[in-house]
Amino acid sequence: xxxxxxxxxxxxxxxxxxxxxxxxxxxxxxxxxxxxxxxxxxxxxxxxxxxxxxxxxxxxxxxxxxxxxxxxxxxxxxxxxxxxxxxxxxxxxxxxxxxxxxxxxxxxxxxxxxxxxxxxxxxxxxxxxxxxxxxxxxxxxxxxxxxxxxxxxxxxxxxxxxxxxxxxxxxxxxxxxxxxxxxxxxxxxxxxxxxxxxxxxxxxxxxxxxxxxxxxxxxxxxxxxxxxxxxxxxxxxxxxxxxxxxxxxxxxxxxxxxxxxxxxxxxxxxxxxxxxxxxxxxxxxxxxxx
Numbered sequence: 001x002x003x004x005x006x007x008x009x010x011x012x013x014x015x016x017x018x019x020x021x022x023x024x025x026x027x028x029x030x031x032x033x034x035x036x037x038x039x040x041x042x043x044x045x046x047x048x049x050x051x052x053x054x055x056x057x058x059x060x061x062x063x064x065x066x067x068x069x070x071x072x073x074x075x076x077x078x079x080x081x082x083x084x085x086x087x088x089x090x091x092x093x094x095x096x097x098x099x100x101x102x103x104x105x106x107x108x109x110x111x112x113x114x115x116x117x118x119x120x121x122x123x124x125x126x127x128x129x130x131x132x133x134x135x136x137x138x139x140x141x142x143x144x145x146x147x148x149x150x151x152x153x154x155x156x157x158x159x160x161x162x163x164x165x166x167x168x169x170x171x172x173x174x175x176x177x178x179x180x181x182x183x184x185x186x187x188x189x190x191x192x193x194x195x196x197x198x199x200x201x202x203x204x205x206x207x208x209x210x211x212x213x214x215x216x217x218x219x220x221x222x223x224x225x226x227x228x229x230x231x232x233x234x235x236x237x238x239x240x241x242x243x244x245x246x247x248x249x250x251x252x253x254x255x256x257x258x259x260x261x262x263x264x265x266x267x268x269x270x271x272x273x274x275x276x277x278x279x280x281x282x283x284x285x286x287x288x289x290x
Contacts, residue, residue: 061139063121065093072115072124078108079132080251080271083147085113086124087273094274095121096239096249098140098232099147100160103253106265109135143247144236146228160228160252162191167222167230174238175215178231178250179268188227215248215270216241243279248272 068091074082079101087095101108111131115124125137125145138146152158164187169177172184182189218237222230231250238247249271 061141063095065090065095066118066120067115069117071117072113074113076110079111082111082113082128084273088275090121090275094278096144096235096247097147097271098235099251100152101251101253102149159191162187162227164225170219171217173214174218174234174248175270177234178270216245246274
């Protein structure tokens with residue numbers, strides 16, 4: 001018969017730690033908890049109110065599109081060409097641009113394109129604009145990106161910053177508005193005329209150069225906006241016609257002396273940046289097709 005010996009273990013309890021703390025200790029604990037909560041709330045508030053820019057957090061609108069399995073690479077291409085190269089190679093969605101691009105001797109700034117596979121659209125844009133400190137971009141909606149020189153946004157002489165009391169169009173073709181805005185914005189036409197020389201005023205004739213711009217019809221009634229905001233609103237309005245018709249972006253380039261040194265040219269043009277399979281993507285998103 002085996003004999004087992006049990007060793008008694010004594011447990012000492014510090015009853016003082018289990019007793020209710022004093023009023024002073026409770027106040028100290030509550031103060032620490034309240035301070036931590038206050039700091040947490042301040043962090044949340046700062047994060048939610050930080051203005052959105054290409055280097056900021058993910059607050060606000062975001063672009064859901066991303067590139068495919070192939071890297072995108074090109075050397076020293078014009079800015080708009082780089083933007084289009086990114087846009088037409090996106091999957092899952094599309095992006096449009098409302099852009100202002102300066103030219104030097106008739107040429108846009110040049111950038112390299114080096115975008116890895118499966119990059120989201122904003123990462124691609126950051127890689128492009130990191131090479132152009134004078135420029136920036138802003139995501140205005142799920143599909144629309146504004147591109148502009150930083151100094152242009154507050155330039156009172158920039159026609160895109162011209163204040164318009166009211167803008168009203170009914171069933172007008174978006175392409176015509178985006179490429180010939182003076183026809184629909186009297187203040188813009190007046191500004192163009194006032195900045196012309198006396199000889200130009202004497203012989204001035206409005207001529208639309210290029211193919212007839214069509215696109216979706218849009219109806220807009222806007223108050224107290226800039227020309228830039230009008231053109232962006234027109235682009236956003238074209239999205240309502242997807243997938244029956246293609247949505248449209250735009251690019252404006254201020255007057256710049258041509259390489260020959262003769263004359264100055266200011267132009268407005270459409271900027272089409274849809275992926276080649278945009279219609280299939282629309283089906284994939286469950287949009288109603290005609």
